[in-house]
Amino acid sequence: MNIELKRVSVDEKEILKNLLEKYNYEFSQWDNRDVNKLGLYGYDYLDCYWTEEKRWAFFIVVDGNLAGFVMVNDYPEVNEETDYSLAEFFVMYKYRRCGVGKSAAMKVFDMFHGKWQLKRHPKNIVSVHFWNKVISEYTKDNYKLIEAYPNSAYDDGTLGDIFLFQNSTL
Template sequence: MTIELKKVNIEDKEILRNLLEKYDYEFSQWDNRDVNKLGLYGYNYLDCYWTEEKRWAFFIVVDGNLAGFVMINDYPEVDEVTDYSLAEFFVMYKYRRSGVGRFAAMKVFDMFHGKWQLKRHPKNIASVHFWNKVVSEYTKSNYKLIESYPNSVYNDGTLGDIILFTS
C-alpha cells in the first residue's frame, strides 16, 4: 500500500469541499450540527486555505485513491503559545484501521516542526483512542492532555479535549 499526502491546490477546492461534507455528516453524530437550507453543512473557513498564510490542506491518497484529508492552521484554542493546530483530520471508513491515519498524522507532524495542539470531541471514542495512541507513540508519551478545556466548546455544548506536544 502506497500512502502519500498531496497538497490541495485551489483547483481541487471543490473536491475538498465534497470530502468536508462527508466528514461533517459523520461528525454530526457527536456535535449535533444541522445542515443548512441547501442540505449542506458548509465549511466557513475553506476559502481561507488559499487566501491566508499559515493554513495548509492535504489530501490523504492511498494507491492513487482519495482516502481523506488533513487541514492545519495556526489558530490555537488554548492560552499556551503553539505553532500549529490540527484543524481537521478525516480518513474514510475503507482506510481506517489499516495504518493510513497513523501514517498521515505522523507525516504531517514531521513536515511541520514546532508546538502543536489538536482538539478532539470526547464523545468520539474512536478518535480519543486513535489520538492517544498516535500522539503517545509519536512523542514517546511526552505530551500534555487537557480534558474539557474551557474555551473549546463544540456545537452540542461539550467541552473539547486538547492535546499539546512538540514535533
C-alpha cells in the same frame, strides 16, 4: 500500501469541499450540528486555505486513491502557545484500521516542526483511542492532554480535550 499527503491546489477546492461534507455529516453525531437550508454543513474557512498564509490542506492518497484529508493552520484552539493546530482530519471508512490515519498524522506532524495543538471530541470514542495511541507513539509519551479544556466547547456544548506537544526536538 503507499500513503501520501498531497497538497490541495485551488483547482481541487471543490473536491475538498465535497469531502468536508462527508466529514461534517459523520461528525454531526457528536456535535449535533444541523445542515443549512441547502442541506449542507459548509465550512466557513475553506477559502482561507488559499487566501491566507499559514493554512495548509492535504489530501490523503493511498495507492493513488483519495482516502481523506488533513488540514493544518496556526490558529490555536485554546489559549495555549502554539505554532500549529490540526484543524481537521478525516479518513474514509475503507481506509480505517489499516494504518492510513496513523501514517498520515505522523507525516503531517513531521512536515511542521514546533508546538502543536490538537482538539478532539470526547464523545467520539474511536477518535479518543486513535489520538491517544498516535500522539503517545509519535511523542514517545512526551505530551500534555487537558480533558474538558475551558472555553473549548463544540456546537453541542461539550468541552474538547486538547493535546499539546512539541516536535522540534523529536
